[in-house]
Amino acid sequence: MTDLLFETDANQIPARTHSGMLEMRDGKALRYAVTQAASRPQQGTVLVLHGRNECIEKYFETIADLARRGFTVVCFDWRGQGGSSRMIHDAMRGHIDRFDDYVSDLDQVFRELILPDCPPPFYILAHSAGALVSLLAAPVLANRVRRMVLVAPFVGLPGSRLGVNGIRFATRTLGLIGLGRRYAVKNRYQAGGRPFADNPLTSDPGRYMRNAEIVRHQPQLGLGGPTVRWVSASLNAIDRVNDPDFITNIRIPTLIIAAGADSVVSTAAIERFTTQLRNGTLLIIDGARHEILQEADFYREQLLAAFDAFVPGSDEPETTIATEPAETA
Template sequence: MADLLFETDTNQIPAATRSGMLEMRDGRKLRYAVTQAAGRPLHGTVLLLHGRNECIEKYFETIADLAGRGLTVVCFDWRGQGGSSRMIRDAMRGHVDRFDDYASDLDQVFRDLVLPDCPPPFYILAHSAGALVSLLAAPVLANRVRRMVLVAPLLGLPGSPFGIKCIRIATRSLSLIGMGRRYAANSRYQVGGRPFAGNPLTSDPARYMRNIDIVRHQPQLGLGGPTVRWVSAALHAIDRVQHPDFIAGISIPTLIIAAGADSVVSTPAIERFATQLRNGALLTIDGARHEILQEADFYREQLLAAFDAFIPGSDEPENTTATEPAESL
């Protein structure tokens, strides 16, 4: 049953979807959805891992696209957001103590939901912070996941190295003196979200308003800005996955897709990271903003074409970069 999920006139729950709540080791509960493959032949199961301040409903369109490709799709809300357990009293603050908690949740989702109930082989399609968690969990996932596609992974923030260093020191210091649960910036929760004009996420007004409407209808799914501790934990996780020894241990064939016009995460940092992977490929989609799966068709279809070429695929990936100029839509 899909009674834990919410739909609007422009955002319907995909067919053959069931949902539930999965209890984690610490008692927190994650809301999940499993959508059966609609197309043939069958190709296994893909875990669709979204980013910070996102929820399952935002990916109904992508879930239907993947199911039509013969993939069973598993999607869940990370702890502290969407329909999953919130972490602190102020439910609208995006908080986590450490990114290892996300990685542990991903491991348990595999153990308790994916491995018992979903057809192999297994793949990952992850966005932004979800892609960072996937990299963090890669050593554990190596014997389970055949391939990963990471979209605009959170591997750095825009700005000067000096500025990022100051953020790292400030958030770590504030966390140590008990201020980790405060907002990292003046970014309190707003039900209506930001207006479309000037948004850094997508150039597609219809998809943008569709996603805004999800939270307007179900404000409990929304989230404000990250806490000081969340930012500190994210920067620590970025440092860990970028260590040469950690990179050398990533054995899962991985396609990284960067957004050429990304102002949320650092595209140069993503491209530098991709060149160090021993079994990785890079595609940069020129002109695309941060949320490529929510982007205009011109950009989104490039991502889906790359996904189709890589998954289920059997050839080892090669480094590629999209060089065609992007159109404004």
């Protein structure tokens, strides 16, 4: 069944895909898609975790790439976005009370969807905020997930520490006085998003327009800016995963891929974080913008080659390797 998913001429639903809604413990529902492997031998299952203001449809190309490699692929929309239940009355506000709600949803997806129905071993391919959730969940995923590939993980904001501390103070204060559901920035939703020339996400016009078409045809999948509470919760999550005591409990071998021209998350923060991981490897793709899986082939193929070299891998411990960043574009 694929009637919960939407396709365009340029963005077809991958073959052998079925979809559904998974009810969460609090009554919210997550939209999911499962795509069967398209080749043999079967390599296991990859859970694709996208970022804020993304949806399953945006990852059809990546899902098909993984299926051709012999992986079953699972992808779902986080609560509050895509085709999953929205959190507040204004459905276009990107809202969450705490990132632990995402972690709880991820645990339930594993328990009720992946473990019973998908072939092991299990891997995670996560982007941005989805990668931050993966890190938060990593200590309890150690007995389930063999390896993780985290793309442009949201472990720090660009800019000065003083500026980030100001955002942290402002959002906490606004939350305490009851304004947590207000937009954090004046970035209301518009179908199709900003013009390609102004975007910080990808240098590939074809993929950018393909993704914009998804929302133009299905505007209910879109999302506006984050709320004050979402920003505050994300900064709290970033503080937690950067705590050295927390990092010591991340034991899953992890490949982190950063974008050399990223202006959305801090590549310097990603470097600092990776050097503290026991089983972490860092690759910086020079010149790539934030959404490397939506980037031009020159950048995207470097990511896929790194994925192929790292997954499926083995259960043997990895050595922490941090590459030196190249000059950014």
